[in-house]
Every structure is written in C-alpha cells, then in structure tokens.
Amino acid sequence: MLTEEKPAPTERRKQGLFSSSKMRKRLRKLFHFLPQERRFAIYRSFVDCDPAPGERLELKIAETREELEACFRLLHDAYVESGFMEPHPSGLRATIYHALPTTTTLCAKWDGEVVGTISLIRDDSAFGFPLHKVFDLSKVRARPGNVAEVSALAVHPKFRRNGGPILFPLMKFMYEYSTRYFDTRHLVIAVHPNRIEMYESLLFFQRLTANVVENYDFANGAPAVGAWIDLHDAPELFARVYGDKPLRKNLHAYFIENELPNIRWPERRYYTTNDPVLTPALLDYFFNVRTDGFSRLDDHQKSLLHAIYDLPEYEAVLPPLPYSPGERRYRENTRHSFRCPGHLAFMQEGRMARVEIEVIDVSRHGFLARSAEPLPLRVWGDATVRLGQDDVATVKAMAVREHPVTAGEVRSYGFFLGVSDVVWKTFFDTLSAN
Numbered sequence: 001m002l003t004e005e006k007p008a009p010t011e012r013r014k015q016g017l018f019s020s021s022k023m024r025k026r027l028r029k030l031f032h033f034l035p036q037e038r039r040f041a042i043y044r045s046f047v048d049c050d051p052a053p054g055e056r057l058e059l060k061i062a063e064t065r066e067e068l069e070a071c072f073r074l075l076h077d078a079y080v081e082s083g084f085m086e087p088h089p090s091g092l093r094a095t096i097y098h099a100l101p102t103t104t105t106l107c108a109k110w111d112g113e114v115v116g117t118i119s120l121i122r123d124d125s126a127f128g129f130p131l132h133k134v135f136d137l138s139k140v141r142a143r144p145g146n147v148a149e150v151s152a153l154a155v156h157p158k159f160r161r162n163g164g165p166i167l168f169p170l171m172k173f174m175y176e177y178s179t180r181y182f183d184t185r186h187l188v189i190a191v192h193p194n195r196i197e198m199y200e201s202l203l204f205f206q207r208l209t210a211n212v213v214e215n216y217d218f219a220n221g222a223p224a225v226g227a228w229i230d231l232h233d234a235p236e237l238f239a240r241v242y243g244d245k246p247l248r249k250n251l252h253a254y255f256i257e258n259e260l261p262n263i264r265w266p267e268r269r270y271y272t273t274n275d276p277v278l279t280p281a282l283l284d285y286f287f288n289v290r291t292d293g294f295s296r297l298d299d300h301q302k303s304l305l306h307a308i309y310d311l312p313e314y315e316a317v318l319p320p321l322p323y324s325p326g327e328r329r330y331r332e333n334t335r336h337s338f339r340c341p342g343h344l345a346f347m348q349e350g351r352m353a354r355v356e357i358e359v360i361d362v363s364r365h366g367f368l369a370r371s372a373e374p375l376p377l378r379v380w381g382d383a384t385v386r387l388g389q390d391d392v393a394t395v396k397a398m399a400v401r402e403h404p405v406t407a408g409e410v411r412s413y414g415f416f417l418g419v420s421d422v423v424w425k426t427f428f429d430t431l432s433a434n
Contacts (some may be wrong), residue, residue: 002118002153002191014025040201044241047202049168049254051247053262056204057165059173060264062107063119063277065209070114070284071097071107071154078154082192084219093285094293095218096301097151100125100308101276105152106430108170115156116166118174120182121276122148126380126396126418130218131190135208135226136422141394143230145185148178148341168254171203175255175264179231181266183273186226190216196225205229205235283309284317294319300365304418307378307398338362338387342369344397346381359385364428365417367397370410375399380418393424 007114032038062068072092079085079093097103102125108116121129129149130136139146157168178184193212198204208226216224238252247253266275278286287433297305302319309318341357345352355375363366369383376399383397396418403412420428 002150002189020177033384036197039197043198043201046247047168047245047249047251048164049172049248049251050164051254051258052097053165053169053260055262057113057262058112058264058363059108059169059260059262060107060109060116061277062105063275065282067107067109067114067285068094068105068277068282069407071105071117071152073276074114074117074156075154079219080218082222084222087289090290092286092290093152094291095130095152096127096287096293096297097121097127099278099287099293099305100127100272101278104182104275106170106173108166108173109153110156110159110166115159116156116170117152117190118150118170119152120148120174120178121151122146122182122184124380124382125308126398127221127301128396128419128421129188130187131226132285132421133218133419133425134213134216134422135188135190137208137228138190138392138394138423139208140186140188140228141382142413143186145230145232147188148182148184148185150174150187150189169260169262171254172258172260175231176263181275185231188226189223189416190218190226192219193223193225196227197226203229204234204241228344261356268402279423280314280317283314283372288317307395307416326337340385340387342383342385343385344369344371344375344381344399346376346379348376348379357383357385359383360412362428364420367415367417368403368412369415370412372410374411375402375413376412376415377402383415383423387423391423391427393421393427395420395424 022211031042034042062071069092072094075094076088076091085093098105098119100121102122105117105119107114109214123129123132124146130151131149137147140271155170157281178187188208189199196207198300200207205227206229208228213219213226235256242250242252258371261362267274272432288295297319299322302321306318306321319378331401338359341356342359343354343356347353355371355373357369357371359367359369365399378398378400380396380398382394384392384394386392397415398418399413400416401414403414
C-alpha cells in the first residue's frame with residue numbers, strides 16, 4: 001500500500017490558511033464535485049520538480065542495516081499514522097516481501113538521514129506480491145514484460161508539506177531503476193481510494209477495475225484501489241501532456257530526459273536484474289530479532305522461504321520446518337481432477353522458454369500436469385492455466401518431480417505452487433465449498 005503521496009490540491013491550498021478540520025472536509029468535498037478533467041488539471045498545476053537538486057540529497061538502494069532499519073521505521077510510522085497498521089513493538093514495518101531477494105528497497109537521504117523510501121516487489125518469486133491476492137492481473141499479464149508492485153512508500157513528515165523535494169526524485173529513481181536495472185515493464189499499485197487520482201492524473205496509472213476492495217488485509221483492512229502502468233507507453237503519455245510545460249512542471253523532461261547526479265546506481269559485476277542485499281545476519285536481525293516476521297509464517301510460507309534461500313549459510317536463520325527438508329510434503333490437500341490447458345514459462349540458459357502443459361489434478365498448493373516436452377525440475381516459472389471459459393490464472397509454480405511413465409505415455413509432473421493469484425484462489429475456494 002502506498003501512503004505518503006503528494007497532498008491533494010485542496011489540502012495544499014488550505015495549508016497555512018485554514019486550521020478548521022470542518023473547512024478541510026468541505027474543501028475536499030467541493031473538489032470532488034469538479035469534473036475529472038478539471039481535477040486532473042489542478043493536480044498537475046501543483047507539480048514542482050527540481051531538475052537539479054542540491055548535493056544534500058542522495059538516492060540509493062537501502063543496503064546497510066542502518067539504512068534498512070531507517071526505511072522500515074519511517075514506513076512503520078507512516079502506516080500507523082494512516083491507520084494501515086497497528087503499532088508494532090519494534091517500531092518497524094518489515095514484511096515478508098522485504099525478506100525476498102527479488103524485492104528492492106530504495107531510499108532518499110538528506111544530509112545522510114533517510115527521509116524517504118519506496119519498495120519494488122518483482123513478481124518472480126514464489127511469494128508473488130501482495131496486490132495479486134485481491135486484484136485480477138490477467139489484463140496486465142497478457143502483455144509481454146515483467147511485473148513489479150510499487151509498495152511501502154513513505155516520506156518523512158518534515159518533507160511532506162511541499163512533497164516535491166523528496167517525492168519526485170524518489171519517483172524518478174523508481175522509474176529509472178525499473179526500466180534500466182530491474183527488467184520491469186509493468187508497475188502495479190494499491191492505494192487508498194482518496195489518493196488514486198494523483199497517480200491517474202500525474203503518472204497515468206490505469207485502474208485495474210472500477211471496484212474498490214473494501215478490506216485490503218495488507219493495509220490493516222483499509223479500502224484500496226488497484227492500478228497499473230505500462231512503462232513502455234510512459235514516454236509518449238508524458239510527452240503528450242507535459243511536453244510544452246515549463247521545466248519545473250515538465251514531468252516528461254524530468255522522468256525521461258533529465259539525469260539526476262544524486263542517484264547512486266548499484267555496482268554489478270554481471271548482467272543481473274535484481275540487487276539482493278539481505279545476508280543471513282540481516283535476515284536474522286530484521287525477521288527474528290527485531291520483529292517476529294519469520295515466526296508468523298505458516299508452514300507453506302516457511303517451505304517457500306527455504307526453497308528461495310536454499311543455501312547452507314541461511315539454514316540457521318530461517319524458520320524451522322515441521323519436517324526435515326528431505327521429507328518436504330508437496331501434496332497435503334484433497335485434489336480435484338481436471339483437464340485445463342495452459343503453458344509454463346521459465347528461464348532456460350538465459351532465455352525465456354515456453355512449454356504447453358495440461359493440468360489434470362489440482363490442490364491449493366500444487367497440481368499435476370502433462371507435458372509432451374521435458375521440463376526442468378526445481379526451477380520457478382509462471383504457469384498460466386485456463387480454468388474455465390472465462391477464468392485464466394497465472395501462478396508461480398515449480399516442477400518438483402517427474403512421474404514414471406511407460407513407453408509412449410506423455411510425461412507428467414508434480415508442481416509445487418508459490419503464492420496463488422486471486423483467480424486460482426477463487427477457483428479452489430469454490431471447489432472446496434462444493
């Protein structure tokens with residue numbers, strides 16, 4: 001959930017002029033009576049992006065214990081203030097998604113102090129990302145390119161009033177990191193309904209659905225709206241709306257053309273597309289010592305975490321499994337028989353491979369599928385399965401064993417599921433209820 005966005009225009013007009021909460025509510029109501037085109041124009045009129053911020057600002061990946069702790073503390077305070085979480089004794093908000101090597105936490109530092117943070121959660125781990133549990137992403141997944149969720153945005157209170165000095169540089173850093181370093185084409189977000197228009201008007205996000213999710217568990221039951229943007233389309237969209245604006249109001253020049261010397265890009269030896277920073281010591285500190293993040297995982301989540309950090313040096317800090325690693329039980333639930341066409345996409349020798357499959361047996365945490373072609377074992381991929389005429393699910397899946405076959409038979413594989421999307425979850429819940 002994104003929290004610390006730029007204040008609504010009515011809020012910014014009244015700052016320093018109106019102290020009455022009733023007056024603020026009236027102004028907010030009046031603002032929403034305006035036509036959408038007029039509201040969007042007002043939002044854009046308050047853009048103020050400095051193309052050359054001073055040396056006091058630094059933008060980088062949070063990689064040290066001190067930087068990560070400052071980000072998690074800033075996020076905790078912002079979420080508590082917004083009602084998106086209850087206060088935690090640690091004073092930190094460090095979720096299981098922060099523990100994944102496919103999540104990158106960006107930070108903005110002012111005179112060495114962390115004053116802004118935002119996280120990118122890429123959809124190529126078994127956990128997926130928070131948003132896909134409640135929003136249907138089939139429209140986004142139908143397009144080529146990787147998907148990442150923008151989450152955990154927070155700006156220090158002393159920089160919120162005018163927003164721009166931290167928020168816009170942080171957003172630019174996010175945009176450039178996504179397109180240059182994170183191999184990401186689509187960004188998805190979940191925001192409170194009263195803030196979605198900022199993302200629509202300024203950054204051209206499109207709503208995933210017209211409906212509002214009234215109870216978003218990841219934000220303490222607050223309502224949420226899902227939205228997305230195709231970054232391949234962004235340059236043209238920004239040029240069309242901002243191309244003739246003055247420099248400090250021109251988000252096309254700011255995001256697409258301008259180079260910020262304040263950004264400290266990660267140093268990479270190889271052509272990798274993510275920047276994992278969590279050592280065993282950092283995982284232990286944030287998810288065992290400072291918070292109870294690991295102990296709160298269910299058995300399925302624990303097994304997924306062990307599959308991700310499948311190295312001896314991590315074993316001691318990961319939550320213990322209820323069974324030995326050699327006895328992992330991938331098939332624990334009642335199954336249902338089907339013949340659902342689909343395909344599996346996975347990386348093979350540095351290239352994306354796609355193999356047709358037919359799912360014939362499913363459970364909440366796994367499925368059995370036939371394939372005319374051999375599939376690699378213990379490699380995570382994206383399984384897209386047509387469950388019905390109008391229901392297509394895309395889930396993270398890993399083939400864990402090949403079933404013995406006789407000559408002439410089609411191969412079959414047992415798959416272990418990562419975190420399932422809303423389509424698969426609805427499908428299985430419906431089956432379980434019948």
